[in-house]
Amino acid sequence: MRLSESAAVTGSDVMFCILCLCPRQHWEAFQYITEIFILVPALLGLKGNLEMTLASRLSTAVNVGKMDSPIEKWNLIIGNLALKQVQATVVGFLAAVAAVILGWIPEGKFQMSHAVLLCSSSVATAFIASLLQGIIMVGVIVGSKKTGINPDNVATPIAASFGDLITLAILAGISQGLYKCLDTYPYVSSLVCAFFMCLTPLWIVISSKHPASRTLLYSGWEPVITAMLISSIGGLILDKTVSDPNLAGIVVYTPVINGIGGNLVAIQASRFSTHLHFHCAPGEVPDEAKGCYYPCRTFWGSGANHRSAQVLLLLVIPGHLIFLYTIHLMKSGHTTLTPIFMSVYLAAATLQVLLLLCIADWMVHSMWRSGKDPDSFSIPYLTALGDLLGTALLALSFHFLWVIGDQDSDVAPGLDGSNAHL
Template sequence: MLSQRSLKGNLEMTLASRLSTAVNVGKMDSPTEKWNLIVGNLALKQVQATVVGFLAAMAATALGSIPEGKFQMGHALLLCSSSVATAFISSLLQGGIMVGVIVGSKKKGINPDNVATPIAASFGDLITLTILAWVSQGLYSCLDSQPYVSSLVCASFLSLTPVCILVSCWHPASHSLLFSGWEPVISSMVISSFGGLILDKTLSNPNLAGIVVYTPVINGIGGNLVAIQSSRISTYLHFHSTPEEVPAEAQVCYQPCLTFCGTGPNHRSAQVLLLLVIPGHVVFLYVISLMKSGHTTLTPVFVAVYLAAAQLQVITLLCVADWLVHCMWRKGKDPDSFSIPYLTSLGDLLGTGLLALAFHFLWAIGDRDGDVGD
């Protein structure tokens, strides 16, 4: 279900980025155009979420059955129905929240690029995990006495997909993405899976179990910051150029140092976002310490190594975002729909990988978990 949570977050942030750009370039000034755009994008997201939920369940079933060498139909149906129902319900709720945030930001004169994608990521995790726990618990209670319930629930939500497909065809933008928008979604699932494998491998060592507390923090902060930057760059390109053409300052060969050393609005944004990394992580580390949620003592060495890993993750992500968004634009693809899934899944992979290396390094130098062995 980790892959479903990651993919659902990608869909929410992609929707937020598309609608934020639409607000900034004036496509939502007309009430008729605004609601056609909103309804078409929400229907598209329902289709993508349902398919994502189904694929995530199939992948989890396969990965769980291969090591054990056996397949249990009842458990597979339970997993599939829980995943599909969670994806559909949470997508509907989060879509409504996103529309409210973006429309409200427009009325208040706030740039939705700065608020919509972080809210999408934050509420996405909370709502998805809550609904998943509620749905799976209810279906599990019916597994023995009413085994047909799982199949009925899964079939009911899947049957709504054709209706959502028809609705999404009403707007040209969502109609085109209905057929061309699957590449980043599926690719991000593959990339995120590698991060999950790294986490599973690290958790197999009980001495490094503390990583599980910090993984959502480093991945969440990195994903939020790069999603903001990607959305801002995309809005800038929609304002100042046409697809397949980039502004003059971006036509030179890409140099990573220019991402933070330039003087343009996107460079200043990258500088500000990079400055937020350490204060943000320090706050979360302090909260984790107060709640005694982890198994790792916050020594000065641990904090320094952890912050170095977090800083390296965000530096890499912001550089990749600068290159990838412009690359997508040159190819005539809308970065709002194509770049964020790649960037957030890469953020999960980098965050998990760097955190695993940090924990292995700390263990090697003797800065170890104070609670292990208590």
């Protein structure tokens, strides 16, 4: 599969995100516990923290021959899956704590029942989505190896494609179900949270038995937790923006801009990492990456991956145009596709990916130079930064459009009190 084809696959998750998120933002749980929106970027970020990191690690293992032996292959798979479940449970719990701190405590509002529901929804969603996606990823990696396809071009995009769909659907279903039980069976949320948390020791024991995952069990928390916190800040921006009825349409475009940006930069980071594993010893970088970083190096340098950076950047505008038109046809975006809106939106999306590709080039080589495996450390940071940049740029775009008068009739009334489009 060529890079352009594999990158195109990454957009499939955006279609499903639109279908999943649009009706669910009007469900009772999302209306009365808006802090759930803070969870959305953090939980969607799990695909970067866990799934796409797993895909990148196993893809590199395939390319360097570490999965040729059946015993070694299954040791890698079982250990990494168990490690992923531990990380998913802990990150899900911490994401809920962050949502409570960022959403309620600054305003002096706190309801224990809602906090428990938030925690249960987050932990259950993270656990179930991680397990399902992990199984899918193992199948993709093993299938790619058997068919001779480079998993760097396939595994990461597919991990991203299924990630948003599965996570959003599970989060919406669980949170709404627990909300309906809140009055009649208030203890259900606590039981759900306790059940998944009690499984954590089992996964720790399994992952600690495999050398490949034992090291990451103790040292791999920094990027995962830091990325979750970065994504939660993006979630706070989303929550505050969605709370403004004039800007409510942002909720549909958030998974689009975040999904595409995170997917594209993850492909590039995975390719960088594989190239370094093949051609450089840990701590050493290619000649073109030595010295101070400068942005032009990413796109016009003499390195092996500058062409892929050009292709990924060129995919941004046509990809977003397709999904903007899809949202328009589905009448789910709450925003008329005016030329001004499209220009501002596409400028924000292009700037996001441009920054991410430059950051990926600098970050992957810096981590390799410092002795860290970029397969495990870079992608969580990059996808979290993608969520933060995408949400922030999108919020600024919507605010800018509102200020200049490019407002939408089904988002807020006009200046004269009518619903005419300005």
